[in-house]
Amino acid sequence: MSVAVRGAGRLRIASESRRSTLVPNAVMAMIIFVFMEVMFFAGLMSAFAIIRSRAPLWPPPGQPRLPLEETALNTAALLLSGVLLFATRRTFQRDHRRARTPLLAAILLGAFFVVFQGVEWVALIGEGLTLTSSNLGSFFYLIVGLHALHAVAALGVLAYTWWLLRRGWLASSQLAAAEVFWYFVVGVWPILYLTVYLG
Secondary structure (H helix, E strand, C coil), X not given: CEEEEEECCEEEEEECCCCCCCCCHHHHHHHHHHHHHHHHHHHHHHHHHHHHHHCCCCCCCCCCCCCHHHHHHHHHHHHHHXXXXXXXXXXXXXXXXXXXXXXXXXXXXXXXXXXXXXXXXXXXXXXCCCCCCCHHHHHHHHHHHHHHHHHHHHHHHHHHHHHHHHHCCCCHHHHXXXXXXXXXXXXXXXXXXXXXXXX
């Protein structure tokens, strides 16, 4: 942007250069959101750890064991989706069109994770683990349920990103913002798995 300035009888042009941002606005907004969510999950995990440490027996008597092996498989699917999203970024930098395939694969693996979690919940409810059956049930559905809610929201963002990419409208900053959200969903899950399922 150029501005005309009069000084000492002469007209000079002052040039104001537009600064490029270090981090795009969409990415910064997503980073701030993710930081707040990390604090939120940290609070939940702290409360869960305190309740578990004070319990004389864990898991509480009469409650089913959480499915460790099945959830480990589901965890692998979620982690692989994160790897595919990373591949999406690498491919996007070289060829926008070819980036659609790894992004779609990441979305499908993420959807598999969410659906499989739902199947797991139905089985656990059938075995007697509910929100009101014990502290384990309350914390399990609260913590894992909130993660599932974030996963569904992040899948919506990824699906919208794929739609933009398919039409050739996707900006690099939009992809980066979606990556931050999905990497949060992927990154926090192993911590939840180790603490809630294996703890």
